[in-house]
Amino acid sequence: MNFYAISLPILIVLHLIEGVALVWLLVLRYKLGREDNAPLRDAMSRLYRYAVDGVLPAPPRTTRRRWLMAEALFSLTRHLSLLSVDERRQLGHRCSLIYHLLKDAEHSDGVAQSEALQLLSVIPLDDKSVERLARTVPAEPMGQLYRMLILIVYSPDRVTEIIDSDGLHLSGYLVPRLVARLEECRVVLPVRSLLATGALLPSLVALRVVARYELGDYWEEVFEALQSPHREVRMAAIKTLAVLGVTIDRRVVEATAAMSVAERREVLRIFLREGYSAMALQPLSDAEASIGSPLAEYAVCRTLSRKRTLVKTL
Amino acid sequence: MRKILLSFSSLTAIESLSLVLRPIGASLSVAQSSESMIEALLRDEYSLLITSHIAPFIGGGDLVGRLCRRSVPRPSIFVISHLRHEPTLLALYESGVDQFISFPLSPHRLLRKVVEELQSRP
Structure with missing residues (x-):
């Protein structure tokens, strides 16, 4: 009697937990199986409607939705000349994109910071926002690039x-x-x-x-x-x-004289790639020959090799 | 109904162009890689191809030639890209591409070009 009185409620609670876990797993599976791009597509569609019909999208309530709207704005601006500077500025303020992206850029680092600055680069900023941005120093080169881009566009x-x-x-x-x-x-x-x-x-x-x-x-x-x-x-x-x-003259020869062998070879490769003939590269070849470098014959050899390849192809 | 094939590696580019081209009422198909684009082009008959993939045209594959040799009319080809390298653009035109448009593009301009192209086809 005592055994059933104790174990029955425990069993019921365990079954309840199992049921809740199953439902939660089903919901998770549905969310994962759903098309990933649907929310982004929805945000892009709303922005497109704003540009075409003038219907302002409702401000996003969650961080995720705000981020999606910033991504949608970035993508649309990069692909279509659709939203004017004023429209983008209005969106940035109305949907608090500027405030939150700046906050992300200030308080995050690495890739997240670079992404925030990248998304911010298509939104026109006001004086205060630019001042805040100027104080942010991203560590990632990509973040630095986008920060510089925003400052230049401003x-x-x-x-x-x-x-x-x-x-x-x-x-x-x-x-x-x-x-x-x-x-x-x-x-x-x-x-x-x-x-x-x-x-x-x-x-x-x-x-x-x-x-x-x-x-x-x-x-x-x-x-x-x-x-x-x-x-x-x-x-x-x-x-x-x-x-x-x-035309390759004394200045080029003098500039290459101080370079290492690998760099001089790279210089010859650059000129050959741009279609210079062995004759046109003669000043460089002469300079190589004067110091007894094996690169003296480089241009001639590469030109002959290219001609042989062309003859074989034809 | 006219069929248009959109082939871009970027999903957002596909979505942007779908939004622009929706009013035409044409059937839009999507390919996300150059391989699937070639496969779709050789399998089905399209009126227009809009793509950012340039390698199939100038990579020696002679894609336009292969499309021309089929019994069905070849699709008009629009290449849209961020590229502005002049020799590459010339190579694209020489290989049979009909239009090159650079991003970011004007939706009205693209719409007008697409409608004109579709109307000019038999």
């Missing part, structure tokens, strides 16, 4: 100062990305003043712009960049000169 006339002042060291992959994003934001980059600073990042950005648009007017400035104390700038200047198709 005051495009200070572009040289902003790129120069941060003292950043962006990798070879991030410089083209910064230039491409600035181009998407319709920011005009002053190439001459960027190169005149002589600093690492401004010079790399300016050389990237010259190479990207093959701006032949700036070849004198690019030649001057060969004297830069930064190795990356010198290599970027050589790449840019190769893209511009300039």
